[in-house]
Amino acid sequence: MRLHPLSIITGIFAMLRQFLGFIVVAVALALMGERERSSPIDLLFWFVFPVVLSIVASGISYLSTHFQLTPEAAILDTGIIWKRRRMVPRARVQEVHLTQNFIQRVLGIVEVKIEGAGSTGSEITLSGVGQEDAESIRAQLTGSHPAFVYQRPEPPEYSLSVGRIVWASLLENRALLVVVGLVGVMMPFLENDRARSRLVDLLFKASSQIDPRGWAFLLVSILVVGWIASVAMGLWQFYGFEIKKHPKGLQITHGLVNLVTRVISVRRVQQVIVAQGLLYRIFRLHSVRVKAAGVEVSEKVVSGQGFLSPAATDGEVPDLVRLVFPEAEEADVGEWRPLSRLAPWIGAVGTLLSVAFLPLVAWFLANLIDAATEGTLRSRLPALFDERFWYVSGGLALLAALVSFGRTRTIRYRQAGGLLQWRRGQVSRLSLTSPVSRLQFVEVSQSPLERWFRTASTTCAFPGTEISIEILPTEAATELRDQCLDVRSQHPGRGV
Template sequence: MKKLHPASIAVRSLSRSLNTGFVFFVIGVVVSPGSNGMNLLSVFGLVTIGIVMGIVYEFAYYQRFHYELTADTFDVTSGVISRRDRELPLGRVQNVDIRQNVVERLLGIAAVHIETAGGGETEVSLRYVDEDEARRLRRQLRRGASADAADEGGDADALETGLEGTPTARETTAAAEEEVLFEIQPRELAVLSIFTIDPGASVLGGIALSFASGLDPTTLVPVDRMEALPGPASGVLALVWGLLLFALAAWVLSAALTVSRYYGFRLTRTDDELYYERGLLQRYSGTIPLEKVQALTISESIPYRWFGYAALSVETAGYAPGQSGARGTESAIPLADADRVGALARAIEPFGPVDLESPPRRSRERYAVRYLLVVAVVVGLAYLIARYAPFVRRWYLVAALAVIAPIAAHLKWTNRGFRVGERYFLTRTGFWRRTTKVVPHYRVQAVLHESTIFQRRRGLASVTADTASSASFFGRAATAYDVDAMRGLELQTEIEERLQERLRVRKQQRTSSRGRWDASTTVDDEAVDDGEL
């Protein structure tokens, strides 16, 4: 049985003692005697007791926390007041993430978070262990090094040596075979930070900076002219200036957060796993198990697409990109040249060329009608505003948006498509954020054929291939939108047949290799047979 790093007592005690100290401070203010309702000496004594209790609790937590990596399981015993024993089968381990902030990096410790299959929450957290120990646990938990050593004839002494920190022969070989797939370049990081807007922190920071700036919009306009402006115009000027200042502050803070989040982004591959590492102040690293990949998503957002950039996300069973900002599977490549992204995506899943079948032309007419209806609603709202706000004139100019509706409909139609290959189902949708999803047939959980009342009027339908990752709340399934209704039924049947075919092939491969799937052999042989490389 092993214990946490001794420095974890100090790091954990800092936050724990602050919390307990604050609670006892509040209690002291409420109940302490004195003419003013508060005795500083008694309050200080209570706060001291709270801080000491926090430190004592964390020391007890350290003493009673043990973990052990066996041949088949990862066992954790924890709890100060109530004891909790957990036994994680190594086969259920999904992702192992390592996180470090600035203080933890200075102390040489790290937090290890272990996710299991199907879990949206962390199953086990080790806060904190030595950096080398964290990397060792990540390797052995995800690769099953102890079980492999036992299967390959390693004796108990050799297994124990591997568990106690001395690298096994397999670990040494794996480290030597690590292949660097991607390292973010300064230019790519700059483009990413310029065009990325953080929806949460940037808003709060923008509000704080706007109020703290103390700038007065009236300073931009001479006083005599400001007084000459009517009341509504003066208010509009102040509002516009505030919005501009807010947007500037939000953009600056968001860019800084993006640089801090993706600084030093590095992606490597060892056998059947991808390893990521990123972060400036808060350092993250973890694994993306290739054998658990459910789908790939290539994103080409505007304006990144104008500069020839794209992003790659890898979805694994249990959760999908975007579910948590701290998880490595959120993005295999945050931003890179589109050709580099395509090459890496094909290295993970050799899906071949992206020759997509477009939806029927009548779907484009449907989009145009929908957008024209939206324009009609906007024109109606402008008319109502003009009736009750006399200073709003020429409201009818909003009707010019009707010219854009056919263009928008055409762009939406041209950016949608699908293809059913021998091994993969590909879909594409979106203009502002065009996404291409690649789903292996054997990963499909269900195939849905849906047709809304508006689609039925045009003889259209949508076909969706659900996976284990798209079943989560944040996941997005691969969907072929607005295909011909009869073609949709054919598509549904074809995907289901491909699914059964791929499952039979994989079962035969596992049987012939005595239960072991050689990923590299499978990719090469199948790709040649299917003609997709």
């Protein structure tokens, strides 16, 4: 067996270390070059010679090294002119070391050291073999001792790479929003002197005197610092994120300095929440969380939410859901059903009324206080309740109604395979999944507006959480209620 070809590269670095003195001289010559007028040939000798020598030597060493494991011994052959064979009998193998330095780790190769009994010279060092090969060598050599039966560690069910965590942290960063917001607020004042009112002048006196280049620098540095901070936070929290099977459920481990090991009892997971913000949507990532009535953190029962993955790709989400709810596959057959066709309108009208109600109350209270205090409020804040107030609050109410309309239009639900699922969203997405077998109660309710339009809402409550499906046609609401109660009656128990 040959070594791994990439071991040539580590070989070059190892050789270069021998020539460290040469390279120091080369660097020194280059630095003093102008003053001493040293010839380029000197430089060539001191720098290129060791590099070329390392490459050639390392290549030769790769080509001439052969390793084999026979039933009796581990044998390493080296050398082209001076051939050497080193054997360590299997029965004498004391230890097998697998090590990786930084470069080897990047390249994905392992250094294997086989130590036989005896003093120096009784060891074999393989400077670089593939990860799989290294583990198989160790397994074969140590496995001969019954006490050291090699067991490959269980691979995690799910893990996050450092790259993904960094990438997700960059997306999670809100510094960009802050910068855009600041630019938006500042632009009119930077360009138009007359636009500055006294209040703005007072607030931004110092900042408006900075020149535009200073501003740009400030904004860019906010962005960069924000990104660095957010990546640092992301790595701090989620470095080495992995999910493993545990006798009591799932074990989730993450953290750089503070290592969090959380064991979730799968039977106690009440909800899986899959969320996708705008940026996550664009780059096809999802944040997956579980909600449990009791999340066990090192045997202590704490209620709350936990991450199943802070940044899962499209393909990983179904696998993650299936880890917690094995029945999810059957649920996929179910058809997503819409709400009542009137739901967006009813929702929008409801939002409009409730948002428009607030400025009316504010106006009424302000007038009352004004009357009671004989006009002190009005004299202090003359422009508080003029036309603009009504335009702005009316506009906000309309906007809220529009957002509510768009959101409600995208809501879908389904009940299949023992799971109740709810999802919404076109721009940012959210989906909730709960097991009907752990249902605590069902509620059907009707507001006066809903009654008028022959719609109703069904809420299913689970331990510590609930899924509320609002504004369904009455038949669909009762059907959902009956289905859920039916599934629940097939699973007796507290569900906790």
